[in-house]
Amino acid sequence: xxxxxxxxxxxxxxxxxxxxxxxxxxxxxxxxxxxxxxxxxxxxxxxxxxxxxxxxxxxxxxxxxxxxxxxxxxxxxxxxxxxxxxxxxxxxxxxxxxxxxxxxxxxxxxxxxxxxxxxxxxxxxxxxxxxxxxxxxxxxxxxxxxxxxxxxxxxxxxxxxxxxxxxxxxxxxxxxxxxxxxxxxxxxxxxxxxxxxxxxxxxxxxxxxxxxxxxxxxxxxxxxxxxxxxxxxxxxxxxxxxxxxxxxxxxxxxxxxxxxxxxxxxxxxxxxxxxxxxxxxxxxxxxxxxxxxxxxxxxxxxxxxxxxxxxxxxxxxxxxxxxxxxxxxxxxxxxxxxxxxxxxxxxxxxxxxxxxxxxxxxxxxxxxxxxxxxxxxxxxxxxxxxxxxxxxxxxxxxxxxxxxxxxxxxxxxxxxxxxxxxxxxxxxxxxxxxxxxxxxxxxxxxxxxxxxxxxxxxxxxxxxxxxxxxxxxxxxxxxxxxxxxxxxxxxxxxxxxxxxxxxxxxxxxxxxxxxxxxxxxxxxxxxxxxxxxxxxxxxxxxxxxxxxxxxxxxxxxxxxxxxxxxxxxxxxxxxxxxxxxxxxxxxxxxxxxxxxxxxxxxxxxxxxxxxxxxxxxxxxxxxxxxxxxxxxxxxxxxxxx
Amino acid sequence: xxxxxxxxxxxxxxxxxxxxxxxxxxxxxxxxxxxxxxxxxxxxxxxxxxxxxxxxxxxxxxxxxxxxxxxxxxxxxxxxxxxxxxxxxxxxxxxxxxxxxxxxxxxxxxxxxxxxxxxxxxxxxxxxxxxxxxxxxxxxxxxxxxxxxxxxxxxxxxxxxxxxxxxxxxxxxxxxxxxxxxxxxxxxxxxxxxxxxxxxxxxxxxxxxxxxxxxxxxxxxxxxxxxxxxxxx
Numbered sequence: 001x002x003x004x005x006x007x008x009x010x011x012x013x014x015x016x017x018x019x020x021x022x023x024x025x026x027x028x029x030x031x032x033x034x035x036x037x038x039x040x041x042x043x044x045x046x047x048x049x050x051x052x053x054x055x056x057x058x059x060x061x062x063x064x065x066x067x068x069x070x071x072x073x074x075x076x077x078x079x080x081x082x083x084x085x086x087x088x089x090x091x092x093x094x095x096x097x098x099x100x101x102x103x104x105x106x107x108x109x110x111x112x113x114x115x116x117x118x119x120x121x122x123x124x125x126x127x128x129x130x131x132x133x134x135x136x137x138x139x140x141x142x143x144x145x146x147x148x149x150x151x152x153x154x155x156x157x158x159x160x161x162x163x164x165x166x167x168x169x170x171x172x173x174x175x176x177x178x179x180x181x182x183x184x185x186x187x188x189x190x191x192x193x194x195x196x197x198x199x200x201x202x203x204x205x206x207x208x209x210x211x212x213x214x215x216x217x218x219x220x221x222x223x224x225x226x227x228x229x230x231x232x233x234x235x236x237x238x239x240x241x242x243x244x245x246x247x248x249x250x251x252x253x254x255x256x257x258x259x260x261x262x263x264x265x266x267x268x269x270x271x272x273x274x275x276x277x278x279x280x281x282x283x284x285x286x287x288x289x290x291x292x293x294x295x296x297x298x299x300x301x302x303x304x305x306x307x308x309x310x311x312x313x314x315x316x317x318x319x320x321x322x323x324x325x326x327x328x329x330x331x332x333x334x335x336x337x338x339x340x341x342x343x344x345x346x347x348x349x350x351x352x353x354x355x356x357x358x359x360x361x362x363x364x365x366x367x368x369x370x371x372x373x374x375x376x377x378x379x380x381x382x383x384x385x386x387x388x389x390x391x392x393x394x395x396x397x398x399x400x401x402x403x404x405x406x407x408x409x410x411x412x413x414x415x416x417x418x419x420x421x422x423x424x425x426x427x428x429x430x431x432x433x434x435x436x437x438x439x440x441x442x443x444x445x446x447x448x449x450x451x452x453x454x455x456x457x458x459x460x461x462x463x464x465x466x467x468x469x470x471x472x473x474x475x476x477x478x479x480x481x482x483x484x485x486x487x488x489x490x491x492x493x494x495x496x497x498x499x500x501x502x503x504x505x506x507x508x509x510x511x512x513x514x515x516x517x518x519x520x521x522x523x524x525x526x527x528x529x530x531x532x533x534x535x536x537x538x539x540x541x542x543x544x545x546x547x548x549x550x551x552x553x554x555x556x557x558x559x560x561x562x563x564x565x566x567x568x569x570x571x572x573x574x575x576x577x578x579x580x581x582x583x584x585x586x587x588x589x590x591x592x593x594x595x596x597x598x599x600x601x602x603x604x605x606x607x608x609x610x611x612x613x614x615x616x617x618x619x620x621x622x623x624x625x626x627x628x629x630x631x632x633x634x635x636x637x638x639x640x641x
Numbered sequence: 642x643x644x645x646x647x648x649x650x651x652x653x654x655x656x657x658x659x660x661x662x663x664x665x666x667x668x669x670x671x672x673x674x675x676x677x678x679x680x681x682x683x684x685x686x687x688x689x690x691x692x693x694x695x696x697x698x699x700x701x702x703x704x705x706x707x708x709x710x711x712x713x714x715x716x717x718x719x720x721x722x723x724x725x726x727x728x729x730x731x732x733x734x735x736x737x738x739x740x741x742x743x744x745x746x747x748x749x750x751x752x753x754x755x756x757x758x759x760x761x762x763x764x765x766x767x768x769x770x771x772x773x774x775x776x777x778x779x780x781x782x783x784x785x786x787x788x789x790x791x792x793x794x795x796x797x798x799x800x801x802x803x804x805x806x807x808x809x810x811x812x813x814x815x816x817x818x819x820x821x822x823x824x825x826x827x828x829x830x831x832x833x834x835x836x837x838x839x840x841x842x843x844x845x846x847x848x849x850x851x852x853x854x855x856x857x858x859x860x861x862x863x864x865x866x867x868x869x870x871x872x873x874x
Contacts, residue, residue, distance in 0.1 A: 093815055238732045238860060553862070558815045612815060616690075617732060617862045626704030640732040640862075 042126020047135055050117060054142050055209070056316075057110050059102070059149045062540035063309065064458065064476040065316070068323040068338050071538050074546075074556070075613055077455070078340040078580040078606055082446040086338075087608065090580065093558065094614035097641050100153050100543065101622035107150060108160065114143045115163040137199035141210040141218070144192035148222050151185040152544050155246035155621045155638065159188060178634040181244035183252060186226035190259060193219035197272075204273035207305050207475075213272040214307035217479035220263035220487045227256030227494065228548040236550045239620045241639055246621050257491045264488035267306075267481070268504075275481045277511050278304040286383055289513045293387030297458050298474055306479040317471030321460040326390065327420070327448045328438035329399040331466030337439065340451040341389045341537075342580035343603060344561070346378075347570055348534055349385035354516055358567035359583060361601040370598040374404065374585055377601055383513040384534055390454035392437075392585050397461050402438040403452055405584035408600055410593065414586065420448050426589055441584055443607035450606045451582035457538050482508050482535055490528050498523045505531055529573040547620055549573070558614025563603045578612040581605050616640070669721045672756040677714040677734070679765055679790070684736065685853070685866035687813040688712040691734045693761075698724045710734075712811060712869070725751045727761065735858055735865035736763040737795060765865055766791045766858045767799065772867030774804070774852040776874050780837045781806050781819075783854050785867060787831045799825035800859040804836040806852040808843060810869060813855065818843075825859070840874070849873050 040046045062070040072079045072089050079086040117139045124132060150157050158177035166175060180188075193215040202212040230253035233240065240247025267275060278299070280292035296302055300310070311317050322331070323338045330336040343359070350356050359377055360369050371377050374393040378385060390396060392403035406416025409427060416436045417424060423432035440448030460472035489504035498520035506517045508531065518527070532545055546552040554574045561579045569575045584604045590596045618640035629635050673695070677684040693716060694705035710716050728746040731738045739747035751759050772785035783804045789796070801824050805817040814820070821838040828834055836854065843850070850872050855864040 236860070238862070614815065618730075630704070637730075641730055 037120050038126070041120050041124035044127060044131045047121065047124075047127060047131070051135055051138060054110075054114055054117060054139060058142060058309070059107070059146060060309070060476065060478065060540055061100075061149070061152075061543065062538065064311070064318040064320045064472075064474065065309070067318075068320060070540075071339055071455075073613075074542050075342055075561075075577045075580045076345045076537060076542060077342055078451040078582065078609070079338060080340050080446050080448065080450045081338045082444070086446070090606070090609040091611040093611045094616060095619050097616075097618045097623040097638075098625070099619070099622065101625070102150055102153055104625060104628045107146070111143065111146065111160055112163050114139050114146070115161065118143075119163060133199050134201075137196040138210045140192055140196050141200070141215055144189045144196075145218055147185055148189045148218060151182060151189075152225065152547070153622050154624065155241075156180045156182040156185055156244070158632075158635070159185065176632040176634050179243075179245040179636060181248075182229065182246055183226060183244065183248045186222055186248075186256070189222040190219050190226075193222075193263070202272050204275050204303055204306075206273075207300070207308050208310040210307065211273065213267055213275055214479055216263045216267050216272055217306050217484055220260045220267070220484060220491075221479070223256045223260035223263060224487050224491055225544070225548050227253045227260060227491070230256060231494065232548065232550040236553070236617065236620070238617050239550070239639055241636065243636065245636060246639055254495065257494045261488055261491035261495065264484050264491065267484050268488060274303060275306060275484075276303050277481055277485075277507060278302045279511050286379075286513060287386065289383035289511075290386035293384050293512065294456050294459075296480075297477065298460065300475055304481045305475070305477050306481060306484070308475040308477045310475045311471075311473040313470065313473055317473055319468065319471055320458050320474065321465045321472040322468055324455050324459060325466040326396055326399075326401045326439055326454050328402050329396055331464065332468055334447065335466075335468065337447045337449055337454060339455045340449045340580075340582070341453045341455055342451050343453075343566060343583045344577045344581055345533075345537060346385065346389060346453065346583065347566060348530065349382040350514070350530075350534075350571065352380050352382070352514060352516075354514060354518060354522075356570035358570060359601070361583070361603060368600045370588065370595045370600060372598055374599050377599070382534060386456070387512075388455075388457045388534075388537060390456040390459070392452060394454075394456070396454075396456075396459065401454060403441065403449055403454075403585065404437040404587055404599075405441050405452075405602075405604075406436050406586055407589040408586040410590040415589070416442070418442055418445070420445060428591075441582060441604075441606075449582075450608070451580060452584050452604075453582075455538065477539070482511075483541075486528070486532055486535065489523075489531075493523055493525070493528060501528075508535060526571060526573045530571050546615075550620075552615040552620065553617060556613040556615035558612050560612050561605075566603060578614070579605060579609050669719045671720050671722050671753050672717060673720055673725070673727075673751060673753055673759065674715065674717040674756070675759040675761060676716075677710060677736075677763055678760045679736070679763060679768065682768065683868075684714040684734075684763060684765055685769075685868055686710055686712060686714055686734070687815065687855075687864060687866070688811055691729070691863050693727060693729050695720070696726050696728070697721075698726070712813070712866075720753055722753050722755070725753060727751060727759070729761070729763075733863065734763065735767070735856070735861055735863045736765040737791060739763065764790060766797050766861065767856050767865060769854060769856060769865065769867040772854050772870065774806075774854070774870045774872050776840065776850075776872050780839055781850070781852055781872060782835065782837045783852065784833065784835045785854050787828075787834060787856055789831070797861060798859045799828065799831075800857040801825055802828065802834060802836065803855050803857065803864070804838050804852065805855065806838060806840065806850050806872070808847060808850060810851050812851050812853040812869065813866070814864070818850075847874075 079089045121136050156179045159180045164175050197212045197215040200210050200212045230248040230250050233247050234250045278296040280288050322335050325336045327336040363369055378391055394401055406414050420440050421438040422436055424435045425432055441450050441452050458474050460474045464470045465472040485504045485508050489501040493501035501523045502518050502520045546555055555576055556578055557576050582604045584602050586600050588595045588598045621638045623641050688711055689709045691710045693708055696705050708718055726748040728748050731746050741747050749761055768788045768790055770786040770788050774781055774783040801822045803820055803822045805812040805820045807817045819838045819841050821836050852870050852872050853866045855866040857864050
């Protein structure tokens with residue numbers, strides 16, 4: 001007892017001696033589960049990893065990590081998947097007003113976090129001045145690029161440039177920012193690009209982080225968008241708001257075009273780094289030119305790429321190749337073929353003599369044209385056709401895709417099957433032979449092509465890239481030099497300088513094998529619209545381009561497309577395209593006749609296509625949710641909604 | 642244990658007897674219906690293209706009950722009794738938007754107590770009068786008159802007039818088996834316009850089709866139509 005007592009005394013004493021002294025220290029232990037702002041912003045690697053998270057949360061309209069679905073629609077492709085999504089794309093009659101909107105809360109959370117990053121980075125004392133400035137400029141680039149993405153969808157939005165803090169006093173009105181004018185957001189993007197461009201590296205090798213080239217490319221594109229909204233918005237007065245939240249005054253157009261041309265020319269002059277087009281060696285064959293165009297998206301060292309979203313095995317990969325690889329050459333049984341480019345798009349690729357011509361299935365008198373080879377019908381066209389679209393008879397990963405819809409018999413009737421690669425005897429014989437391609441097309445048979453084409457752009461030939469478990473590491477290019485050239489060409493054209501426009505547009509065309517230069521007089525608005533469509537298809541441009549030119553309600557007018565519509569007015573900016581058509585090859589079986597074994601082609605509307613795309617005035621700017629307007633009554637509604 | 646089992650049916654019984662009464666609201670039962678009218682004539686539209694919004698007072702800021710007008714300009718919504726306001730968003734429909742002095746859409750107020758019919762008065766840019774469509778020689782031939790209603794500073798030109806025919810009762814730009822257009826500039830006499838379109842082969846065959854003529858007004862998205870006409874072949 002005595003012993004315990006004395007021990008207690010000693011213990012109490014010890015606690016009394018040391019415990020009191022250490023109390024503050026004892027309670028003030030550094031947590032091991034998170035890092036403080038001071039810690040993060042004194043170590044360049046930690047600060048960079050915060051920035052990496054901000055990079056990763058950028059928003060793209062189409063993106064490889066949004067999945068294949070973001071590339072479909074607009075009648076540029078047919079979705080070969082028997083899901084609610086696949087059906088809705090081709091069976092609905094238009095788009096809801098909230099389509100293409102933003103996740104308002106998530107977007108402003110992201111903007112707030114960029115604003116916090118900027119605040120903390122500028123307050124940091126532990127980072128070197130170089131790191132600090134570069135990080136600061138990069139975060140400003142991300143913020144400007146993000147506002148640019150939002151303004152394309154929503155028009156003017158509240159411009160928050162400080163992290164907003166609520167004081168918990170019951171009055172949130174100081175946080176309720178009204179919508180800026182649409183032109184103010186574009187002005188913000190342009191001025192930010194100008195302000196940061198010299199703090200960013202002028203290095204063409206820097207592709208996954210912001211560079212001077214990326215800032216200027218963003219500036220050129222943003223100014224071009226603002227200019228065309230100002231100019232062509234005048235044709236749709238119904239799509240505007242009196243306060244300028246939607247719509248830009250027509251008088252501002254030429255100023256914006258001038259900015260776009262200047263920013264693009266700053267890149268073209270080489271002052272932002274040695275960017276150039278990704279070209280094949282001189283004298284390359286047509287197929288080598290096509291391969292070159294496809295490789296542009298696969299080669300991460302390409303000097304054409306200005307800014308991309310990169311992917312890496314062990315880090316982040318995507319399933320684009322898994323979802324869209326040819327069925328017969330799939331790495332992953334039962335996962336393939338979803339994104340099938342439409343004939344509408346294929347028809348748009350012009351002939352090498354710069355003329356537009358329909359894919360010749362029938363001759364002038366309406367008779368079928370017979371071809372010896374399955375690819376002969378596509379011969380003599382823009383090399384970007386075979387570089388973007390995997391045509392029947394095209395190769396991938398060393399194999400040949402097997403796309404043909406059946407036999408055309410002597411009497412013109414068709415022998416085919418409802419199962420791809422199916423065997424049946426031909427008339428007059430008893431041996432089973434294959435009567436339809438392994439890759440289709442068969443109506444309603446998902447995961448094989450139903451349009452007669454597969455996608456080639458972004459399709460990764462690396463071994464294992466089509467497996468679900470591995471995925472593909474092909475990068476998604478956000479800004480590339482060819483688009484800068486086309487932006488410069490469009491701006492120069494709109495400013496009346498057709499000679500300069502021709503110089504820029506011809507560079508892009510020459511790379512695709514169209515070596516006969518267009519003369520200045522041949523540069524028209526329709527030419528520019530056409531060139532952007534074929535060069536930049538499936539890169540997330542078509543919707544925004546059609547919106548800024550105010551062509552969307554004409555191109556997607558809700559009127560069903562007929563075969564004669566498909567074959568006429570090719571290259572016209574207002575040519576309507578509301579349903580994705582296909583081109584189905586048939587093998588001729590007519591023993592003893594000269595046509596036996598040859599190929600014929602038929603324009604075919606996939607049977608699942610029952611709807612038409614109709615773009616309404618209310619679709620030009622996506623709806624702002626009622627919850628957002630309820631929380632901030634200063635936000636006014638979009639026009640026509 | 643056995644006792645417990647005896648209680649279970651009792652519980653279920655009491656649950657089914659009482660809960661239904663207490664838990665559930667009766668469904669909305671009052672119909673709000675009506676037409677878009679101009680001087681007593683209904684305005685004919687393309688189906689599901691012209692929206693309206695109904696707001697109810699006293700339910701916070703949760704947004705509107707949305708609907709669209711039918712082809713014959715009618716609307717119908719099942720609601721609870723209460724006070725509502727009905728608006729048509731600005732820029733929608735082939736008629737002048739009813740706008741208040743502050744620039745917001747003008748409101749039709751409705752106190753709903755049981756089913757009620759409320760017509761919405763609008764001023765269309767044009768009206769189609771005396772439309773007649775008949776079939777002869779494999780063609781559908783239409784004659785009609787276009788009356789310009791809005792003639793002041795808000796007046797708009799005719800972009801085109803169109804004749805649509807279809808196998809079903811829906812005839813418009815999105816639903817047709819054949820159509821023909823005439824540009825606004827080609828109209829010589831608005832009081833006497835005729836359009837003609839070849840009737841395609843019908844599979845399966847039927848002895849009648851439906852047709853409508855419509856006017857597309859420049860810079861206005863929605864077309865205005867004539868009443869639907871059944872054409873015997």
